[in-house]
Amino acid sequence: MTIADQEAVLADPPPPDPALRPDPAEGLPATDPTLARQAPGRFEVLATAGPARAARLWTAHGPVDTPCFMPVGTYGAVKGLTPDELCEVGSQIILGNAYHLTHRPGAELVAKLGGLHSLISWPRAILTDSGGFQVFSLRGLQTIDDQGVDYRTHFDGSYHRMTPRSVLENQARLGSDICMVLDHCPPGAADAATMNAAVERTTAWAREAASLRAEVLAPEQLCFGIVQGGTDLELRAAHLRVMAPLPFDGLALGGLSVGEPIPAMHATMAAVAPTMPEDRPRYVMGIGTPADLLAAVRAGVDMFDCVMPTRHARNAQVFTWQGRLNLRWAALRDDPRPIDPTCGCLTCRRFSRAYLRHLGRMGEALFARLATLHNLFFFHQWVAVLRRALTGGTFDAAASELSAVITRHYPIK
């Protein structure tokens, strides 16, 4: 970060435009007692602007209004926050990592304890990934064949096998509202032959998952398929043609944000997402930055998840409408202002930059909690701006405003 960037984020901000700073938790369907429950899987598009849309997805644990950012709770906890705090910052659905939970504490144990919702005391929706992404990332510890993957865990080196059936069985034990199928996600820099092979394998595994879901998953558990193909638009389109007719409740774009150039990732979303089925949710896995989220919503993506707001918070990086602030900066030593004077989160309502910097220097546990609360509030607010603009008919103006914030404060590198 340059000195000019630092000065911009340290300057007093202009008074906020109230339309551009909604409370992300306000007006969520999850908090509306008058809303009649609907069958899991029901998906209503509420408003559109070009490919962009606002919609509502029903799960066994209530509705999710999209576009929607999903915080990551790898081991069944969004690090440092209680379920009540997650609700307060506007989280409607969280993501759990099936690879981690299957081994720690163990899918069988979670099932014995009443499922993940009961264990972690989270009343709203949970999406779990299949665990495949983590296993394919275990370099040197896995062997892939056409039926599945043999791997050794990074926990204790024990040997296991993952198949299209086993990942659904584990997600059935966890009790996830939205289960993801096993796919093969190659690195962003993979050659064409590797990419083609991964797409073919993903298709075969998706067909197997589609035929197994009624047997393995509970009727209220939703199941999403995954489209691969890297940034090759023809390969993506071909894979989408195969995946779209399969009986999944939603479709995801996998294999993005895995090392490819950012403009190519945005171009892939812009080309592919609008051609995905309109009557089902569209999910881009593992994104992203404020710029990624804007590009995704513009392309008609409904759901996304990323560790960025939570991981960055623990590393003292907080997001504001005037750029990123490093809470370790010496300049904050005696700064009595909150992280962002225009932010309505609990942290900004009560605590100063000077206090947060002090907490961070002392290694206090409260530091990561307060920084995480602020960052999640910011990410949910960022998406809430777009969601409300869609339903209010002002999407183009709101998207331009956010685009200007990105150009000024979060330039795409």
Ligand SMILES: [Zn+2]
């Ligand atoms: Zn805040």
